[in-house]
Amino acid sequence: MNDPIQTVNSPEDITGRAAGLREVVRQTEFSPGAALELLELWAATLTEEGAEALPGAAFLRLWLRRGTLEPLLLRELGSGAFNGGWQTDGRAKLRAFPLGIVGHWPAGNIEIQPVLSLVCALLGGNGCLVRVPGGLVDVTRQMMQQLQKLDRDGRLTGRIALITFDHTRHDLHEAMARQVDGAMIWGGAEAVTRVRALPFPAWARLAVFGPRLSVAAMDAAAWNDPVARPAWCQRIARDVWQFDQQACSSPQVLFLERGEGAEVIRFVEELQRAFAAENRAHPRDQIHPALTSAICLARAQWLLGPATHQAWFPPTPDWTLLLGEGDDIPKPTQGRTLSVLVVDDLPDAIAKFDGTVQTLGLAIGDAAREDTLAQAAGRRGVDRIVKLGRMHVFGSPWDGVDLIRPMVRMVRHVPSQDPYQNQTKSSCK
Amino acid sequence: MSTLLEIEERIGALLAGEPYRLDPAQHEATVLALLKDELAGAGERHRPLRQYIESWPGDYRRCPRIADLPFLPVGVFKNNPPLALVPPAEITRTLASSATTGQVPSRVVLDAATAKRMTKGVMTVIRDFIGPARRPYLVIDTPDTLAGRGELGARGAAIQGLRSFATEVVCGLSADATGQLRLELETLRECAARWRDGEVLVYGFTHVIWHQLVQPLAAAGLTLPLPNARILHSGGWKRLQAQAVTKDVFARGVAAAFGCPAERVIDFYGMVENVGVVYPDCEQGNKHVPAFAALIIRDPLTLAPVAVGQQGLVQVCSVLPTSFPGHLVLTEDLAELIHEDGCPCGRRGTAFRFVSRMPKAEVRGCGNVEIARDRPAAANA
Numbered sequence: 189m190n191d192p193i194q195t196v197n198s199p200e201d202i203t204g205r206a207a208g209l210r211e212v213v214r215q216t217e218f219s220p221g222a223a224l225e226l227l228e229l230w231a232a233t234l235t236e237e238g239a240e241a242l243p244g245a246a247f248l249r250l251w252l253r254r255g256t257l258e259p260l261l262l263r264e265l266g267s268g269a270f271n272g273g274w275q276t277d278g279r280a281k282l283r284a285f286p287l288g289i290v291g292h293w294p295a296g297n298i299e300i301q302p303v304l305s306l307v308c309a310l311l312g313g314n315g316c317l318v319r320v321p322g323g324l325v326d327v328t329r330q331m332m333q334q335l336q337k338l339d340r341d342g343r344l345t346g347r348i349a350l351i352t353f354d355h356t357r358h359d360l361h362e363a364m365a366r367q368v369d370g371a372m373i374w375g376g377a378e379a380v381t382r383v384r385a386l387p388f389p390a391w392a393r394l395a396v397f398g399p400r401l402s403v404a405a406m407d408a409a410a411w412n413d414p415v416a417r418p419a420w421c422q423r424i425a426r427d428v429w430q431f432d433q434q435a436c437s438s439p440q441v442l443f444l445e446r447g448e449g450a451e452v453i454r455f456v457e458e459l460q461r462a463f464a465a466e467n468r469a470h471p472r473d474q475i476h477p478a479l480t481s482a483i484c485l486a487r488a489q490w491l492l493g494p495a496t497h498q499a500w501f502p503p504t505p506d507w508t509l510l511l512g513e514g515d516d517i518p519k520p521t522q523g524r525t526l527s528v529l530v531v532d533d534l535p536d537a538i539a540k541f542d543g544t545v546q547t548l549g550l551a552i553g554d555a556a557r558e559d560t561l562a563q564a565a566g567r568r569g570v571d572r573i574v575k576l577g578r579m580h581v582f583g584s585p586w587d588g589v590d591l592i593r594p595m596v597r598m599v600r601h602v603p604s605q606d607p608y609q610n611q612t613k614s615s616c617k
Numbered sequence: 618m619s620t621l622l623e624i625e626e627r628i629g630a631l632l633a634g635e636p637y638r639l640d641p642a643q644h645e646a647t648v649l650a651l652l653k654d655e656l657a658g659a660g661e662r663h664r665p666l667r668q669y670i671e672s673w674p675g676d677y678r679r680c681p682r683i684a685d686l687p688f689l690p691v692g693v694f695k696n697n698p699p700l701a702l703v704p705p706a707e708i709t710r711t712l713a714s715s716a717t718t719g720q721v722p723s724r725v726v727l728d729a730a731t732a733k734r735m736t737k738g739v740m741t742v743i744r745d746f747i748g749p750a751r752r753p754y755l756v757i758d759t760p761d762t763l764a765g766r767g768e769l770g771a772r773g774a775a776i777q778g779l780r781s782f783a784t785e786v787v788c789g790l791s792a793d794a795t796g797q798l799r800l801e802l803e804t805l806r807e808c809a810a811r812w813r814d815g816e817v818l819v820y821g822f823t824h825v826i827w828h829q830l831v832q833p834l835a836a837a838g839l840t841l842p843l844p845n846a847r848i849l850h851s852g853g854w855k856r857l858q859a860q861a862v863t864k865d866v867f868a869r870g871v872a873a874a875f876g877c878p879a880e881r882v883i884d885f886y887g888m889v890e891n892v893g894v895v896y897p898d899c900e901q902g903n904k905h906v907p908a909f910a911a912l913i914i915r916d917p918l919t920l921a922p923v924a925v926g927q928q929g930l931v932q933v934c935s936v937l938p939t940s941f942p943g944h945l946v947l948t949e950d951l952a953e954l955i956h957e958d959g960c961p962c963g964r965r966g967t968a969f970r971f972v973s974r975m976p977k978a979e980v981r982g983c984g985n986v987e988i989a990r991d992r993p994a995a996a997n998a
Contacts, residue, residue, distance in 0.1 A: 295983045374983050398983030436983035477917040477930055477975045481949055484690040484920075491669040492693060492700075503674050503685075504919050 192332035193320055193350040199363030205349040206367035209289050209315030212346050218313030221270050226344055227252045233334040242327055244300035260584045264593040284596040286313035288369035293383045295375035296321035297434040302328045305372045312596035320352045361386055370595045374398050395594040397587045400436040400546030401520055405534050408447020409553025411455045420551050421462035423577025429466045430580050433522045437547045437580045440520035441527040443537045460500050463507040479523045480505045486521040543569030549576040627651050628936050636741050636907035637964035648911050649683050651936045652944055659942050662702045666942055683911045684922045688932055688945035694723035694890050701726045703940045712889045715771040725889055728940040738893030738937050739778035742907050746897045747847045753812050754783030757821025757830050759792045771889050772822050779820050790829055798829050809841040816845050822852035831870045846875045848882045886971050890946050891933040903955050903968035910935045912967050914954045928953045928972055949975040
């Protein structure tokens with residue numbers, strides 16, 4: 189079995205791989221239905237021994253299932269997506285065709301992002317040229333090897349070229365950009381800005397995901413409910429733990445709306461228990477020293493601040509809860525460090541969102557009030573408003589952008605013969 | 618709780634003794650007890666610090682090891698105003714770290730008593746390495762670095778710290794109007810002729826010695842014949858690593874410049890947040906911890922102390938400061954624990970080797986928001 193990820197050293201390497209992909213896309217018809225079947229089988233292999241321990245495998249296993257992807261495909265490309273034909277649109281017909289080659293620049297912090305990104309473009313029938321960040325090569329290789337085993341005739345893998353090269357090789361980034369018709373770019377501010385500035389063809393479509401941060405919010409009816417409290421805290425802990433709080437959908441701050449007679453400390457005690465339990469279930473096996481340092485600094489700076497500040501943390505850098513008051517989003521530390529801020533009124537906090545907030549995780553007792561908050565959040569730039577515990581569920585749209593449709597061309601065919609006219613003529617005979 | 622006077626006496630006793638002869642267990646017990654009392658005192662005088670100490674997991678008063686005491690990450694010393702345990706009127710000097718361009722320097726405040734202990738601490742350590750005698754002191758820096766009584770940079774502080782060993786002080790560099798450093802070759806030649814075979818103390822920042830003295834002399838094919846010079850240097854290797862100048866290459870280059878054996882070139886580790894405690898290399902290439910300090914190397918994953926042979930984040934501990942909370946400081950440096958005791962050089966206690974500055978974190982991905990959107994981009998440029 190070939191190594192699914194090739195290290196490239198020259199622009200010519202990239203040009204050659206792109207030419208091969210282009211040929212496949214031009215010459216072969218893509219069947220979304222067949223692709224979904226294969227992806228479902230791939231999902232099943234991620235439960236096998238060895239693969240199940242891969243970071244993000246549990247998530248990917250669910251996401252690659254037909255039950256997840258088919259609705260996504262139908263919503264974005266319409267009901268005709270599966271019969272390979274055209275769907276009517278008034279007197280016209282519409283059909284999705286691939287853009288061509290889609291370049292993928294996944295972020296280096298989410299292990300499954302190369303796979304998530306390429307599957308989105310693949311479902312549009314595109315060829316995928318994926319730059320795998322150095323830190324994700326091993327995990328991506330192991331996942332892709334599972335697909336290689338299933339896809340012997342290359343129905344999917346023939347449309348995928350995974351490459352890796354040092355992030356400082358600007359010439360290789362440029363070569364990759366020149367070859368693509370579309371790009372899916374994920375990452376932090378610096379990375380996204382650098383990739384966007386590459387010499388893409390004038391026609392290339394860019395879909396940018398990130399940099400964003402996410403926020404959780406609860407009203408007193410939710411957080412002060414002694415019965416529901418443990419479950420809410422568990423959901424928050426899960427949202428914080430997944431991707432080590434480094435994803436754009438990871439909550440960095442939890443706003444608690446003040447309630448009459450509600451005791452914040454009770455809630456924070458419960459949250460501590462949930463964090464400790466989540467840590468026992470999913471302990472880190474490594475950490476960058478700079479993150480340890482940042483976590484220690486966040487704890488100290490918080491407590492060296494106003495007298496109202498409180499914090500809870502173990503002797504390890506495993507998790508941190510910083511409690512205070514205020515409606516400003518503090519500078520995120522990441523690394524399982526959650527700021528819990530008490531506010532008088534949740535709309536005050538939402539009113540300060542500046543467009544950087546991607547996901548708002550909510551637990552609100554009153555549905556009508558939640559609608560009002562969602563309306564306000566949407567107006568202030570939030571793209572996803574979800575229940576706490578579901579902040580990372582990768583669905584469409586993401587960052588306010590569809591996942592498949594931006595990388596397809598919707599071709600419109602208005603038939604030259606008017607079908608109604610023909611019917612009328614024949615009926616007159 | 619001990620009074621400040623009692624604490625002062627106990628610090629004085631540690632400073633007065635031999636710096637590297639204490640039995641490690643005795644050392645741990647003595648320093649632990651002193652640090653607990655100093656923490657209590659610091660908490661009394663600084664409300665936010667008390668809040669931090671009291672939020673620490675576990676009561677520090679019952680901690681069985683120095684490693685369990687609440688430490689501060691070094692980044693808090695970048696706060697403005699600097700953390701102070703004394704009223705502004707008692708601050709006699711502020712020391713600032715040598716932050717590179719664009720970085721915020723650390724700043725620590727000294728009162729007269731702390732400043733005195735700092736000087737004594739450096740003297741006690743250095744004396745153990747070069748002996749007590751006073752000798753001519755050649756500073757590979759400019760006279761400006763020594764000037765100013767208010768705020769003093771790391772270079773100035775290190776230079777001042779060795780002044781007690783000097784019979785006279787000569788600066789080997791000058792700065793032109795643009796701040797460009799220039800070697801005072803005539804002065805150096807005159808000194809070399811005058812001092813000849815006598816003991817001489819030379820000090821400079823590592824990169825300054827290399828770029829402003831060793832390289833120009835080598836390029837000109839010149840030597841300053843001072844065969845009994847002791848060359849101390851500090852300030853880190855970051856700027857020289859990029860040029861592949863290793864510790865060995867550096868020592869040989871400096872030795873060639875002075876016509877002395879490379880063994881007379883001593884690298885020492887220190888920082889303003891741990892002022893008064895310096896860590897010179899012993900003849901085994903290890904760094905040792907004096908009686909009035911402690912050093913813990915922590916595993917970044919658990920923050921637990923590492924075992925011998927392992928690397929981790931350095932935490933420096935010192936009983937010396939009473940004007941700023943520099944008692945237990947987690948640095949951003951990585952080191953390796955070589956011995957818990959028993960270095961062949963004869964110095965007791967912890968021996969370690971500096972490894973590197975902590976590498977910067979990798980790009981943190983899609984959650985790494987650097988620019989607030991409502992702020993115009995130009996304001997962040």
